[in-house]
Amino acid sequence: MFTYPVFIKLTGPEGEMSDGNNYSFQCESEGSNPPADLEWFLKGKKIPNPQVLKSGNSSSSNLSIIADYRLDGENVSCIVFNKELKHKKLISNHTLSIQYSPILKLTMGANLNSNKIIQGTDVFFQCSILSKPKEYKVEWYMNDERVEENISAGIIITDSSLVIQKVGLMAGGEYGCRASNIQGDGYSNKIHLNILYAPRCSRSKGSHLVPIRSRRNLTCSVDSNPQPSSYYWSINTTGQEFKLLNQTEGFLDLSTIETEGTLECFAINSIGEMQKPCSWTAVEIGIPDPPTQCKILNQSVSWMDISCNPAWDGGLDQVFHLEVYNSSPFTLIRNISNTGAPAFTVKRLEPAQHLTMTIYSSNAKGRSSVIEIESSTSKLAAAVLSDGVEEADRAEVPLGIILGVTSTLLIIIIIILLLILARRHRGESMPSDEEMEIRLSTNLLEKSRETPILTSSSLLSKPNQLERQGQKNAGKPRLLDSTEPEPGISDGRFLRSCTGTPDSQYLLHGDEYTNNEAFKEDDYKIYSPDEDTDTFSDFERKQFKGKILNPSVRNINIKINPNYM
Known part of the structure; x- marks a missing residue:
């Protein structure tokens, strides 16, 4: 016995759909014998060859579509029927709600031709917008630069229109509009405005x-x-x-x-x-006028560029001249001529040179009056190059290098001054004596023939009697690090070198160092580059004293054999 379908159910995406995305729909039917047939319709048009699953008295089918803004508000319909009883059908509809980014179309006002806009006329643009949801922003562009409203300049912007009153030549170009909603941005076509x-x-x-x-x-x-x-x-x-x-x-x-x-x-x-x-x-044809607006465009240690504007040529071909004079003594050092333009490059100048330059034009009728400009090459460059640096054409020292050298010299001077002040600050009293004394204090951390070590603190000094009389710099020692022995001395390493006068007094502590060799002679010696070796004497508790026997000795080097300790 044939029966009609008694139930139909169409399901699809809930809520809003987005343009460009894929969505699925399902249609189900029950009660039909034999199982019902099923048809899909989109926008009133039948979708051919649907896939239908039948089982018992049930039928089902799936439909997949890509959302398109043009389908917004249209219906997806499912129809079920028993082909043996065709006069009765069940229908279910699903209305599509599709959101999409703005779709724009730019047009001009009536009776306006974008290719024939005469200077001084008014221009009207209309931006037609199709958008879901509604756009929240509309912007205008000319040659890809945003157009801002300026009523005083005749630029008036409403929600979707642009008015340009009394267009000028600068208004020519490509115009377009852009709108935005939560789905994205939309761009219009472009219209080229041709101003006649x-x-x-x-x-x-x-x-x-x-x-x-x-x-x-x-x-x-x-x-x-x-x-x-x-x-x-x-x-x-x-x-x-x-x-x-x-x-x-x-x-x-x-x-x-x-x-x-x-x-x-x-x-x-x-x-x-x-x-x-x-x-x-x-x-009438005559002599030329002198060039005008002459100025120095670029200037370096030993070259400069000079440029002028040409003036009346007298009706004949003219030549431009530059004469460069050294101011002291006043002598001609360059004479340059150009036929193309009054532009000159003066090379191979001396640093710190004061120059007077005369510029004029000439033609077959004669020579113009002259104009003069004065300039000087860098004095700073003269100081930097005073050691004989040779320059060639434009391979001179750039101004940046000159400034860098000057800055470096200033920094070195400041560091030296800070070191001097620091050493003065670290000075402490020592007993005065007519002889120079040296105390070497050692602290042996590890007694080893392979890695003997001496720890160090600092060099302390105090000016002697000459300093107390006002000669503050006399006899003040200068500390020099040394890691290699003097030539001809092979056994051991020097800890420090100290330079001063016999009127100065010193207390010396050695830096860390290692030495695997033992001294073959006395343990502690004073070496002078010019004098014979003098020896230390009188030691107790690792405190050793030595005297420079020759008061003319100014440079001493101290070395130690820690294996003796």
Whole structure:
């Protein structure tokens, strides 16, 4: 006996779905005999060939879809039926709710063509946004740089629109908008804003003088969008006579100009005629003007760069000259000429040199007046290089090295002063004597022929009678570490070396050291580089005294045989 399905259940993801993710749905049916057939529908369209599992009077099927923002609000439907009893069907729907990052489209206001925006008109952009959930931020960009609202400058921003009032030439470029929600950021298409404007003069800086009756062409250099379609030229002579020249191109042959006056050119394009013409003063050929705005750009120990702006060339090819004079004595040491530009590099100068430099131009008609600038090479460099360092071209000592050497010297001086102060602070009284005495105190930590050790403390000294009379530096000892014996002395190592005068008194304690050799002569000796060996005497409790018998001895070296202790 055939029976209808009596139950249908459609399950799917709960809550919001995210655009781009994969989701599964399941449809179940019971009560049908034979088991019910099953069909899936998405957005009202049947999904072909579903996989259906049948068992007893039950049927089930699974459906997998990728969420797409265009399916938001649409239904996934499951229909079950007994194919033997087709006139009765059960249907279950699941409405999709899909969240997605903003989708943007940028457009311009009505009657606006982004490729034909005339300078001075108002421009309106609209950013259309499709977003779920709603966007919380909208930003505008021009050439990938953020556009900020500036009402006084005519830039007005609302939630999804941008208005630029009376656009100028700087407003040209690519525009776009960006919006953000919790699903992410969305970017619009880009619109290039092309600003059209009438020609304007773009002549480079320099002299406005041009030579009449010369073999040169004068170019009417202009900026415009679109390019100029025509030109015209005029001349106002010194007698205030205006004359329109027979020339419609962007250049003028100066050989056709025979009178002095003011030359002007005008350019025209589809937007209009230039409001202010390019103008020159037409004059007779003559001597050039001197270069202007001369300055030293770079300077080192023995070289410098000098640059100027060219001036009126007199209507002829000109040459630029630099003469460098040593101030004391006043002698010419360099003479440099350039034809391309008034730019010079002066090499192989001496440190601490005061220089006077004259700069001028010349042409076939003569020489301009001169301008003078003064400068000096580094005095600090002279001190550093005074030992004869030789420089070649630009391989000189950089200023950073000079400063580094100076800083190092200052640090060394400070360290020496601190050491002197520290040693003075550590001084203690000693009995005065006409002879220099040396006490050597040793503390034997380990008695061993292989690794004998002496421990050390410090050298203490006190100025003698000469110091008490005001000569504070006289006779003050200087402590020198030494780990190698003097030449010719082979048995043992010196602990310390001490330099002073017979008027100074010392108490010496040795540093740690090892020595495997035993002395073959007396145990404690005083060695002098210039004198015969003198010996110690009178020892008790490991305290040893010795005297320098020759008062002219100033340098003594002490060594010890610890094996005797």
